[in-house]
Amino acid sequence: MEGNRIVVFVEDCEVPLFRGMEVKHALIAYNMNIYQEALEGKLKVVDEWGNEVGLSGAISDGNRFYIKGR
Amino acid sequence: MIKSVLTAVCKKILFILLISSLVVTSSFVSFSLSINNQVDATVVVTEDTPKWIQEIAVFFTQTGELELPFKPYNWMTRGEFIRLALKIYPTEVPEDLIKLEEQARKYDLLLKEPFNPGEFISREEAVTLTLRVANRRILAKLMKLSEADKLLSIFQDINNIDVTTYKSLAVAVKEGIVTGYPDKTLKPKAILTQAEVWALFYRIRGPITFLHFNDSHGRLEPFVPGTGLPAIGGFGRLLTLIKSERTVNPTQTLLFDLGDTLHGTNLVNLFNGKPVIESLNRFGITAATLGNHDFNYGQKPLLNNMMEANYPFLLSNVVYETNRLPLANPYMILDVMGQKIGIFGLITSELPIVTHPDNVKGLLVLDPIDTARRMVTLLREHKVSSIVLLSHLGYSEDVKLAERVDGINLILGGHSHTILEKPALVKSTLIAQAGEHTRNLGRVDMVIRKNQIVHSSGKLIPTVNGIAVDSVVTDLLKPYVDAVKIQMDRVIGSSTVLLDGGRPQIRSRETNLGNLVADVMRITTRSDIALQNGGGIRASIPAGPMKVDHVFTVLPFDNYLVVLELTGAMIKEALELSVSRFPAELGGFLQVSGLSFVFDSRLAVNSRVIEITFAGKPLEMTKTYRVATNDFLAVGGDGYTVFTKGKLVVHTGEFLRDSFIKYMEEVKTVSPVIEGRITVRP
Numbered sequence: 001m002e003g004n005r006i007v008v009f010v011e012d013c014e015v016p017l018f019r020g021m022e023v024k025h026a027l028i029a030y031n032m033n034i035y036q037e038a039l040e041g042k043l044k045v046v047d048e049w050g051n052e053v054g055l056s057g058a059i060s061d062g063n064r065f066y067i068k069g070r
Numbered sequence: 071m072i073k074s075v076l077t078a079v080c081k082k083i084l085f086i087l088l089i090s091s092l093v094v095t096s097s098f099v100s101f102s103l104s105i106n107n108q109v110d111a112t113v114v115v116t117e118d119t120p121k122w123i124q125e126i127a128v129f130f131t132q133t134g135e136l137e138l139p140f141k142p143y144n145w146m147t148r149g150e151f152i153r154l155a156l157k158i159y160p161t162e163v164p165e166d167l168i169k170l171e172e173q174a175r176k177y178d179l180l181l182k183e184p185f186n187p188g189e190f191i192s193r194e195e196a197v198t199l200t201l202r203v204a205n206r207r208i209l210a211k212l213m214k215l216s217e218a219d220k221l222l223s224i225f226q227d228i229n230n231i232d233v234t235t236y237k238s239l240a241v242a243v244k245e246g247i248v249t250g251y252p253d254k255t256l257k258p259k260a261i262l263t264q265a266e267v268w269a270l271f272y273r274i275r276g277p278i279t280f281l282h283f284n285d286s287h288g289r290l291e292p293f294v295p296g297t298g299l300p301a302i303g304g305f306g307r308l309l310t311l312i313k314s315e316r317t318v319n320p321t322q323t324l325l326f327d328l329g330d331t332l333h334g335t336n337l338v339n340l341f342n343g344k345p346v347i348e349s350l351n352r353f354g355i356t357a358a359t360l361g362n363h364d365f366n367y368g369q370k371p372l373l374n375n376m377m378e379a380n381y382p383f384l385l386s387n388v389v390y391e392t393n394r395l396p397l398a399n400p401y402m403i404l405d406v407m408g409q410k411i412g413i414f415g416l417i418t419s420e421l422p423i424v425t426h427p428d429n430v431k432g433l434l435v436l437d438p439i440d441t442a443r444r445m446v447t448l449l450r451e452h453k454v455s456s457i458v459l460l461s462h463l464g465y466s467e468d469v470k471l472a473e474r475v476d477g478i479n480l481i482l483g484g485h486s487h488t489i490l491e492k493p494a495l496v497k498s499t500l501i502a503q504a505g506e507h508t509r510n511l512g513r514v515d516m517v518i519r520k521n522q523i524v525h526s527s528g529k530l531i532p533t534v535n536g537i538a539v540d541s542v543v544t545d546l547l548k549p550y551v552d553a554v555k556i557q558m559d560r561v562i563g564s565s566t567v568l569l570d571g572g573r574p575q576i577r578s579r580e581t582n583l584g585n586l587v588a589d590v591m592r593i594t595t596r597s598d599i600a601l602q603n604g605g606g607i608r609a610s611i612p613a614g615p616m617k618v619d620h621v622f623t624v625l626p627f628d629n630y631l632v633v634l635e636l637t638g639a640m641i642k643e644a645l646e647l648s649v650s651r652f653p654a655e656l657g658g659f660l661q662v663s664g665l666s667f668v669f670d671s672r673l674a675v676n677s678r679v680i681e682i683t684f685a686g687k688p689l690e691m692t693k694t695y696r697v698a699t700n701d702f703l704a705v706g707g708d709g710y711t712v713f714t715k716g717k718l719v720v721h722t723g724e725f726l727r728d729s730f731i732k733y734m735e736e737v738k739t740v741s742p743v744i745e746g747r748i749t750v751r752p
């Protein structure tokens with residue numbers, strides 16, 4: 001995409017980002033409080049198949065992530 | 071009359087048969103196995119059959135190699151053995167005895183003359199022939215007699231071994247194909263039962279175990295995963311698990327690292343990844359692939375690390391621009407007990423974006439899917455029985471690849487830090503990934519016959535606190551851990567003035583430390599402008615010598631340095647947000663370099679910035695500027711969504727603090743002052 005921009009979805013909300021960014025960036029862009037809670041280990045992030053992913057995990061255009069309680 | 075008698079007799083016989091079959095059936099048990107809905111095999115054996123025989127019977131029924139009825143306690147003849155060995159190879163199995171002998175000669179499966187197919191086979195003969203099926207004959211030929219003596223000396227009946235099978239038995243002991251009896255005997259002349267022969271074959275044609283880990287990011291030492299939680303992970307625990315898992319399948323266990331291993335913590339960053347390689351050289355790694363972060367130190371340190379490793383790095387989609395030669399080995403073909411496995415590696419096509427341009431200068435990253443198709447074709451030409459991809463593409467890309475490229479049996483993945491509790495099956499490809507940071511060791515057991523998976527299972531084994539830390543790793547890392555402490559005390563330069571990073575100041579006005587940090591960002595990336603949030607600067611540095619530890623205290627976050635292209639209007643919008651809460655403190659208050667600006671706090675929010683100067687002239691609203699910042703702000707952190715409308719031109723892959731340390735080491739002395747970059751009116 002132009003300018004290395006990509007779009008991922010957090011809780012089905014569109015989050016514009018750049019290529020090379022990580023799951024944590026998707027959360028920062030989506031909701032800083034949720035990012036903070038995920039950082040503290042209170043929440044976890046799963047991909048569209050329900051697999052948990054780490055906050056430093058790489059992302060690709062069109063990826064979908066959901067927030068779950070631990 | 072005769073007819074009625076015959077009918078009665080027949081009925082009686084049928085009744086007896088029925089009853090006897092019920093009696094027989096009642097003393098039998100059946101076992102079913104169904105994996106990923108691929109195979110469903112049912113085997114019936116007697117209830118008192120030992121578990122190991124039951125498992126072997128189920129396994130080889132699934133693979134289609136064991137024909138029922140299975141008579142585990144019957145002696146096995148040489149002829150029966152040859153038939154099974156040819157089937158296991160696999161090759162044609164003639165019914166005719168003369169042709170069977172010819173076929174046995176062709177495959178070098180005759181140890182004694184004459185053939186005597188009806189003679190029972192001994193352990194030493196069966197083991198020797200099994201080694202030949204496993205393509206291990208050369209090992210026996212190459213083994214020195216002194217080594218064979220040493221290997222076999224633990225057995226009391228060493229003198230009973232025939233001279234023609236002596237070295238073969240030694241190889242079999244070395245490779246874990248035979249282990250001997252608890253009374254320290256091998257019983258080489260003992261006649262083998264069918265179950266014992268199948269157990270031998272299981273050692274060479276049982277499931278191949280793939281142990282794997284990915285994205286450890288320098289977590290060599292155990293770490294605390296959250297507040298109040300016990301320490302987990304680390305290479306020491308990983309090695310304990312690896313050693314334990316190897317004992318389960320000693321003859322057919324392989325180990326892989328899926329990249330992003332060399333960089334990530336002080337313990338490895340300060341030594342360009344050297345402790346990682348030194349540690350992994352003790353792990354018995356089969357092969358590794360490279361991740362994008364493994365390029366973070368530049369190409370020369372990367373090549374040094376690859377040279378120092380005692381295992382190969384496989385990467386098929388990175389080549390030199392000039393001659394198209396590969397950066398690393400594109401693939402390898404491994405002989406696992408006579409089964410040829412083709413293995414190749416792939417890295418994300420985003421490599422040039424997610425690391426500093428200098429780190430990939432002169433390199434070309436080829437399309438992963440096109441490359442995968444080429445590698446599959448090439449490996450099939452080498453007649454491999456299965457193909458494994460070591461991937462640093464990320465799980466969603468692995469799924470796409472499995473959907474689009476046929477012929478890959480297993481993808482061991484990394485990059486997305488995905489925790490796949492069990493391998494996923496996509497079309498006919500298994501995909502596995504083990505999360506991140508040495509939290510888990512992944513294990514996949516797979517059986518391939520005729521290029522198809524006929525059995526698979528997998529799991530993640532967490533490196534929880536209760537698992538012992540292998541002292542091999544602890545001892546090896548100790549000098550590095552000590553050196554880190556010394557490194558943190560290392561003087562990297564000095565400042566003639568106090569560098570002010572006090573919270574109220576750094577979050578509401580220009581400070582000399584804010585100026586220095588922003589200058590480093592701008593100069594290091596050769597940008598026009600740099601913008602750094604005050605909240606990312608956490609302390610002051612006293613005047614005098616500056617140590618590495620000071621920099622880690624001031625810049626504690628793992629923030630990467632990036633460069634965006636932003637218009638003048640976008641920069642103004644960002645500056646408006648920066649001063650929107652003035653005079654209150656704001657973590658997002660921007661420290662700047664390359665420009666200066668004036669704002670009036672009496673004016674309404676979003677129209678406070680009244681003057682922005684760049685290179686002595688007003689900033690042009692429509693012109694595009696190169697702006698260095700950190701990845702947190704670049705994605706809209708602290709409310710800077712305006713940055714996400716820009717264009718990412720460089721992702722250095724380097725932490726801001728590492729850039730700062732390098733800068734100080736270069737310039738040696740700094741004396742930053744407040745110079746009117748941010749002016750408030752009135």
